[in-house]
Amino acid sequence: MKKYGIIGGTFDPIHFAHLYIADEAKASLGLDKIIFMPNGNPPHKSLKKVSEASIRYEMVSEGIKDFEGFTVSDYEIKKNGLSFTYETLQAFKQEDVELFFITGADCLMDLEKWKNIKEIFKVSNFVVFSRPGFTYETLKEQKEYIEKKYKTNIIFLNLKDLDISSTDIRERIRLGRNVKFFLPNSVLDIIKREKLYK
Numbered sequence: 001m002k003k004y005g006i007i008g009g010t011f012d013p014i015h016f017a018h019l020y021i022a023d024e025a026k027a028s029l030g031l032d033k034i035i036f037m038p039n040g041n042p043p044h045k046s047l048k049k050v051s052e053a054s055i056r057y058e059m060v061s062e063g064i065k066d067f068e069g070f071t072v073s074d075y076e077i078k079k080n081g082l083s084f085t086y087e088t089l090q091a092f093k094q095e096d097v098e099l100f101f102i103t104g105a106d107c108l109m110d111l112e113k114w115k116n117i118k119e120i121f122k123v124s125n126f127v128v129f130s131r132p133g134f135t136y137e138t139l140k141e142q143k144e145y146i147e148k149k150y151k152t153n154i155i156f157l158n159l160k161d162l163d164i165s166s167t168d169i170r171e172r173i174r175l176g177r178n179v180k181f182f183l184p185n186s187v188l189d190i191i192k193r194e195k196l197y198k
């Protein structure tokens, strides 16, 4: 049985915390590969402006290139518009592959807003990493609540808190502040070339 980790997100832009949780999951769960899955662009111009999918895809490709076993998929981008995680996981599930959907703590807290979570638990393991802003107690309580309600097991992994978010990076760039500590140089080069987040 092969083990694949899938990490979904907007990746606007990809940063070191994304790479860190992917690498930790790979090492501690013995995953054969990690698939980064950037979301497609929202169908209508939504209030939240998200960078073009092709650029976010390029940033992920560049950001992961020094990491063995890290790959990027254009599956959700190609679908165009909203993708549901359960559908993506169904599409990637194969007989000889065990899936691990990798998330940060904010996803665990929001989980009940996701569509068809029962199906997510059916086709994949669900992995949650600690994230600054969420106490251990809050996460433990939510983990137990979800596990009981959906008769499932959630894999909770603790990591050294990296207080990095794409929102913060975008804001710092807008203010002309340095972001070199938060993401790979190759990603920053694309941000500069495309004049993103100004």
Ligand code: ATP
Pocket (backbone or CB within 6 Å): 007, 008, 009, 010, 011, 012, 017, 018, 021, 102, 103, 104, 105, 106, 107, 129, 130, 131, 132, 162, 163, 164, 165, 166, 167, 168
């Ligand atoms: P934004 O601020 O735009 O929401 P983000 O930094 O949260 O960006 P996403 O693309 O939304 O990044 O997240 C992709 C996945 O990575 C999510 O599961 C999220 O919880 C996780 N993640 C992002 N940053 C961290 C972090 N610092 N620690 C743990 N998990 C993280």
Ligand code: MG
Pocket (backbone or CB within 6 Å): none
């Ligand atoms: Mg986020």
